[in-house]
Amino acid sequence: xxxxxxxxxxxxxxxxxxxxxxxxxxxxxxxxxxxxxxxxxxxxxxxxxxxxxxxxxxxxxxxxxxxxxxxxxxxxxxxxxxxxxxxxxxxxxxxxxxxxxxxxxxxxxxxxxxxxxxxxxxxxxxxxxxxxxxxxxxxxxxxxxxxxxxxxxxxxxxxxxxxxxxxxxxxxxxxxxxxxxxxxxxxxxxxxxxxxxxxxxxxxxxxxxxxxxxxxxxxxxxxxxxxxxxxxxxxxxxxxxxxxxxxxxxxxxxxxxxxxxxxxxxxxxxxxxxxxxxxxxxxxxxxxxxxxxxxxxxxxxxxxxxxxxxxxxxxxxxxxxxxxxxxxxxxxxxxxxxxxxxxxxxxxxxxxxxxxxxxxxxxxxxxxxxxxxxxxxxxxxxxxxx
Numbered sequence: 140x141x142x143x144x145x146x147x148x149x150x151x152x153x154x155x156x157x158x159x160x161x162x163x164x165x166x167x168x169x170x171x172x173x174x175x176x177x178x179x180x181x182x183x184x185x186x187x188x189x190x191x192x193x194x195x196x197x198x199x200x201x202x203x204x205x206x207x208x209x210x211x212x213x214x215x216x217x218x219x220x221x222x223x224x225x226x227x228x229x230x231x232x233x234x235x236x237x238x239x240x241x242x243x244x245x246x247x248x249x250x251x252x253x254x255x256x257x258x259x260x261x262x263x264x265x266x267x268x269x270x271x272x273x274x275x276x277x278x279x280x281x282x283x284x285x286x287x288x289x290x291x292x293x294x295x296x297x298x299x300x301x302x303x304x305x306x307x308x309x310x311x312x313x314x315x316x317x318x319x320x321x322x323x324x325x326x327x328x329x330x331x332x333x334x335x336x337x338x339x340x341x342x343x344x345x346x347x348x349x350x351x352x353x354x355x356x357x358x359x360x361x362x363x364x365x366x367x368x369x370x371x372x373x374x375x376x377x378x379x380x381x382x383x384x385x386x387x388x389x390x391x392x393x394x395x396x397x398x399x400x401x402x403x404x405x406x407x408x409x410x411x412x413x414x415x416x417x418x419x420x421x422x423x424x425x426x427x428x429x430x431x432x433x434x435x436x437x438x439x440x441x442x443x444x445x446x447x448x449x450x451x452x453x454x455x456x457x458x459x460x461x462x463x464x465x466x467x468x469x470x471x472x473x474x475x476x477x478x479x480x481x482x483x484x485x486x487x488x489x490x491x492x493x494x495x496x497x498x499x500x501x502x503x504x505x506x507x508x509x510x511x512x513x514x515x516x517x518x519x520x521x522x523x524x525x
Contacts, residue, residue, distance in 0.1 A: 155383060316420075
């Protein structure tokens with residue numbers, strides 16, 4: 140079985156995107172193994188710095204680097220698309236939208252169009268659809284979705300939007316990264332409540348435009364500082380700063396860099412501890428799993444916490460958070476597009492204090508996750524790989 144992947148990265152220094160890639164390839168490996176088939180994977184990536192290794196597998200994965208201005212790149216992917224059996228496209232989980240800018244959408248949509256024109260079955264993997272704020276973007280997105288062989292989504296809001304745009308049946312599952320494997324990090328015993336805090340470099344910078352690109356109603360920097368002030372000066376808590384993007388970055392001024400923000404916050408709140416031994420999404424999840432509570436604005440960092448049973452407080456800057464966690468009947472989300480800084484801080488501290496209630500709720504929600512993951516796996520076997 141020869142498969143080409145799109146919108147999944149292994150070396151991009153964004154552990155959320157990498158978590159999607161490792162999780163889905165592991166799923167494909169399990170399916171191929173049960174069917175007694177070999178698996179050959181190519182992936183079209185921005186970062187082609189090596190050969191990915193998926194734990195406990197021997198899958199050969201070839202990375203094709205994206206070079207939009209290179210004619211040989213376009214010739215190579217046309218050849219690749221025509222030669223494979225299936226094309227799976229995840230669009231980084233949340234980038235099938237124009238919230239990150241029109242240029243990013245258009246360039247990605249061009250590759251999607253080439254994939255569709257190849258005639259090979261093109262499958263949209265579980266992801267967020269929209270919002271589409273421009274008429275051109277909405278029309279192009281509608282065309283892409285109508286041409287897809289199958290459309291999977293990870294939340295109810297996206298299902299509704301995709302169905303309205305296309306008139307098609309949309310398969311609702313959940314984020315594949317809930318199944319990311321990991322090893323729980325062993326830490327020293329303590330009587331204190333361990334709180335993991337994941338500051339987003341992107342929100343700290345004001346987005347790619349550095350001018351509150353996402354329209355937050357709270358002051359994100361002030362929110363982070365106020366949360367740490369309340370936690371760090373309370374002997375009940377032990378606070379760990381955990382980056383999820385930029386963990387291997389050498390560029391301090393990169394607007395995506397969580398690690399740089401962790402260092403800035405640590406300089407001010409010196410009794411915090413920085414987790415800086417993270418190389419892969421599995422490493423990150425292992426450390427996050429050792430927390431009692433986790434506060435994060437990187438969605439896949441919160442998915443790592445949630446799926447390992449840690450009381451999770453997602454900080455939402457996009458409806459992808461409300462869509463995903465709402466579909467799991469989990470309401471302990473900070474709404475950065477609605478809440479004031481004061482209200483967000485107050486709710487966060489309240490949730491931290493009630494973390495055992497959150498943990499109990501997550502146990503129930505994970506039953507929903509497990510059911511949705513099984514439905515997705517069954518659909519791949521019965522519908523796609525029939």
